[in-house]
Amino acid sequence: MKIIETEIPDVVVIEPRVFEDERGFFCESYNERVLQEKANIVERFVQDNHSRSAKNVLRGLHYQIKQSQGKLVRVVAGEIFDVAVDLRASSKYFGQWIGVNLNAKNKQQLWIPAGFAHGFVVVSEYAEVLYKTTDYYAPQYERSLLWSDPDLAIAWPLEVEPTVSAKDRAGKLLKEAEVFA
Template identity: 80%
Template sequence: MNIIPTEIPDVLLIEPRVFGDERGFFYESYNERVLLEKAEITQHFVQDNHSLSAKNVLRGLHYQIKQPQGKLVRVVVGEVFDVAVDLRVSSKYFGQWVGYRLSAQNKQQLWIPPGFAHGFLVLSEYAEFLYKTTDYYAPEHERTIFWDDPDLAIAWPLEAKPIVSAKDQVGKQLKDAEVFV
């Protein structure tokens, strides 16, 4: 695995080593020992999630204020624009975001540590999105920041008006949101 720091060094882009030939391909998508040695990811994963979304669906920006989740995310069908926003007041990157195109084709993953909001926009006709989390889903602690918060100014690669859930339409702006110390 190749570990690439992003503009926010705690968020890591992970490129697996892919072995392919005319029959198809093989790659190791998760190896706890390698992630510990190469990326110093010490968190233990407790839950795997799998979602399917249509083109222009935008999910997020989600986080849990208690039981914060670290996430190791990847796409197995299609392509998304994946975003992480630093919500740690103590971080010099507070309020900054990084975004990457993750796809079944590039097989890249993104490590998003606890203390970040997360969201993604589906760019292909549909996408299947997988992610491992370091804590369990706790809906009572889930919070949402508006995907289009002008203070964040996320450069979503929109081709049309995004499809957003009712829950995501009633989020908050970062300046009004609960954040991490």
């Protein structure tokens, strides 16, 4: 596996070695030892999630203020623009975001540690997203940051107004949101 650093050092792109031939492909999508040694990802994963969304569906920006979740995100069908926003008030990167195209072809994954909001928009006809989390879903602690917050100025690759849930339309602006210490 290759570890690719981003502008926020705690968020990394993980690129697996892919072996392809006329039969198809094989890749190792998760190896705890390699992630510990190469990327210092020592968290224990407790839950796997799988979503399917149509083109222009935007999910997020979600986080849990307690039982904060680290997420290891990958796409097994289609393509998304995946975003992580640093909500750690003590971080010099507070309020900054990283955006990465993840797709079934490149098989890259994005590691988003606890303390970040996460969201994505589907840029292909549909996408299936799998992600591991370091803590369990706790709806009582779930929060949503407004995806279109002008202070964040996320460069979503949108051609039309995205399809967004009522919960995500009601997301908070960063300046009003609960954040991490």
